[in-house]
Amino acid sequence: MTKENIAEPMKDIRRALLEAYVSLPVVRKFVQSVSDQAVRMGVIRGFKPDQQLVKIVHDELVKVMGGEVSEIQFVKSGPTVILLAGLQGVGKTTVCAKLAYYLKKQGKSCMLIAGDVYRPAAIDQLVILGERIGVPIYTAGTEVKPADIAKQGLKETKINNVNVVIMDTAGRLQVDKGMMDELKDVKRFLNPTETLLVVDAMTGQEAACNLCACRHLLRDNTSFYQ
Known part of the structure; x- marks a missing residue:
């Protein structure tokens, strides 16, 4: 040739x-x-x-494309903490339930934390999904700051001796500094084992820009979830 x-x-x-x-x-x-x-x-x-x-x-x-599938890293002691982030309307709440169901089938005990206090019925949606898959949900209403929800939810997880905790967060825009600062506070309280950026599979190359922006703001090795 x-x-x-x-x-x-x-x-x-x-x-x-x-x-x-x-x-x-x-x-x-x-x-x-x-x-x-x-x-x-x-x-x-x-x-x-x-x-x-x-x-x-x-x-x-x-x-x-990466060659190998990156598996979720689990901590040896205490709960593995997974924080989900992403833009508005990409399906983070649904991914929370799907991920919990997947891990439950692997023998992990899970708990979901409802941290989206802005989208109407976001908490109700997570509660319904959690009930369907048989996974407990920590909720604190819409009047509590997401960082405080993260702190209290993590305490509940440790009390109940849960293997994995997954926190849902509000959808946000890159230009929304207030929302991004809020996500930083949540991350600081949770100190997550994994931070997953949920993106729409139809986003295309813009997804890479979103990931770079998220990594820059959160200063971590955020991973994709399509």
Whole structure:
């Protein structure tokens, strides 16, 4: 394989990635890496050039996507604390229940903390979901600061000897400094084992911008949850 005879398929790959809303710097790096590997490898006996190129593209896609699934880190003693954050309307409350249900099936005892005091019926929604999956919920109403809810909820978790506590938070905008400061206070009280940024799978490359902003503000290794 030479740069000349793979030029056309690489254009098609580049176009497909850009149409899928992949970040331009990522596309450039991806195309360059695939091209270099294809030219360096040459043709292997028993394989057609197009088959080899497909294999290289597949392996590079896996590499770009992370290669391995990152598992939740559990602490050896005391409750594992998971804080969920994200923009408005991305489904954090539902993810709380889904995550608790998943961990419950793994044999972990869980508790949910209702920390969204702004969205109408957010607490009611979490209570209903918690009842459906058989997981207790700590609620303190809408007149209590989220940081205080986090503090009291964590106390309840330790009293009840729960393995995992998951806290729901209000949706926020990056430009909303007050809400982001509030999230920082919640994080300080919780000292979470994991901070998960919930994003809409249709967000595209903007999700990376959200993650970078969240990491910068919270100063941690926030992870994605789509």
